[in-house]
């Protein structure tokens with residue numbers, strides 16, 4: 361397989377996932393699936409939350425694409441796309457669950473401007489406990505206005 365196409369599809373899927381995640385978060389999690397997401401907007405009181413069902417659910421397309429991509433020769437393009445989603449899921453988890461919500465305790469202070477911007481955006485997202493009225497639905501990208509003032 362042409363490596364350029366492979367990496368193009370992988371990186372393209374990764375970038376597309378941020379847009380997908382924004383839409384899903386904005387219209388589904390803060391929409392008809394709020395009953396899974398609501399707990400994530402309340403002060404945490406247990407290690408696993410209903411919101412984690414989304415993580416499981418969103419790993420499915422990646423798993424299915426990887427299996428089909430490896431098993432069916434004509435569906436080879438699903439392989440890099442499956443990896444793109446997998447890599448997005450990994451960075452999402454590190455950013456959202458570890459760096460922002462510290463579900464596992466570890467020493468890390470973000471000094472990087474980009475990281476501080478996306479962390480601040482997600483903290484602002486969490487200012488509301490309600491389904492309506494939230495802002496900053498993205499995860500790995502946040503507009504300039506969320507830059508921390510320093």
Ligand SMILES: [Zn+2]
Pocket residue numbers: 385389390397401485494
């Ligand atoms: Zn939310």
Ligand SMILES: [Zn+2]
Pocket residue numbers: 400456461482486
């Ligand atoms: Zn969160």
